Amino acid sequence: MAIQISPSILSADFAHLADEAAAVPTADWLHVDVMDGHFVPNLTLGLPVVESLARAAATPLDCHLMIEDPDRWAPAYAEAGAGSVTIHAKAASAPVRTLREIRRQGARAGLALNPAEPVDPYADLLGEMDMLLLMTVEPGFGGQKFLDLVLPKIRRARELMDERGAAVWLQVDGGVSDETIERAAEAGADVFVAGSAVYGAQDPAGAVDSLRAQAERVSKLA
Numbered sequence: 180m181a182i183q184i185s186p187s188i189l190s191a192d193f194a195h196l197a198d199e200a201a202a203v204p205t206a207d208w209l210h211v212d213v214m215d216g217h218f219v220p221n222l223t224l225g226l227p228v229v230e231s232l233a234r235a236a237a238t239p240l241d242c243h244l245m246i247e248d249p250d251r252w253a254p255a256y257a258e259a260g261a262g263s264v265t266i267h268a269k270a271a272s273a274p275v276r277t278l279r280e281i282r283r284q285g286a287r288a289g290l291a292l293n294p295a296e297p298v299d300p301y302a303d304l305l306g307e308m309d310m311l312l313l314m315t316v317e318p319g320f321g322g323q324k325f326l327d328l329v330l331p332k333i334r335r336a337r338e339l340m341d342e343r344g345a346a347v348w349l350q351v352d353g354g355v356s357d358e359t360i361e362r363a364a365e366a367g368a369d370v371f372v373a374g375s376a377v378y379g380a381q382d383p384a385g386a387v388d389s390l391r392a393q394a395e396r397v398s399k400l401a
């Protein structure tokens with residue numbers, strides 16, 4: 180699996196989202212943090228913005244739903260044009276049904292775990308998802324410090340995927356930068372969300388290329 184970089188527009192200029200998307204032409208995805216002010220203590224954007232951005236951006240949208248009741252809303256994000264929709268395990272009451280519904284709507288289905296949530300209880304669900312997202316900060320805000328305590332869980336998730344032959348992408352989100360990406364890549368992550376490291380840089384496109392090069396250098400994945 181190739182290394183993929185997903186810049187988070189949480190750190191972009193919300194008044195110029197289409198331009199911000201175009202500023203990272205070599206990105207594989209554009210990470211869209213949907214926050215509802217309940218599941219996390221921050222409020223960002225919702226379906227109408229995702230619909231417009233999906234039309235305006237050349238890069239596919241990787242929607243990360245940090246919302247309550249994702250069972251109700253997730254399929255609508257797939258229908259709105261997102262290429263990938265990720266729900267939080269602890270917010271979903273019927274994660275299997277919701278992951279299946281996201282796929283039925285034609286998007287990749289992702290499941291997210293917060294830093295303190297163990298991965299083993301979700302091993303049997305690996306076949307139901309296209310991506311597992313391991314948060315490397317507590318969700319809600321950009322610009323936080325990468326939590327090294329998640330590294331053993333990244334290793335464990337990769338081990339479970341290998342054992343089961345699961346073709347599931349392993350995404351990390353939070354505090355990913357030139358300083359931290361190598362540790363996450365060495366542990367087995369292959370999709371990297373980066374907000375402040377990309378949109379806080381003078382040259383966002385260059386920052387994407389630099390992150391990718393560092394991850395590729397240490398990744399043990401083919």
Ligand SMILES: O=C(CO)[C@H](O)[C@H](O)COP(=O)(O)O
Nearest residue numbers: 318319321322353354374375
């Ligand atoms: O999900 C998120 C926060 O909940 C963001 O995607 C993440 O924090 C990206 O920001 P940064 O790279 O600056 O940490």
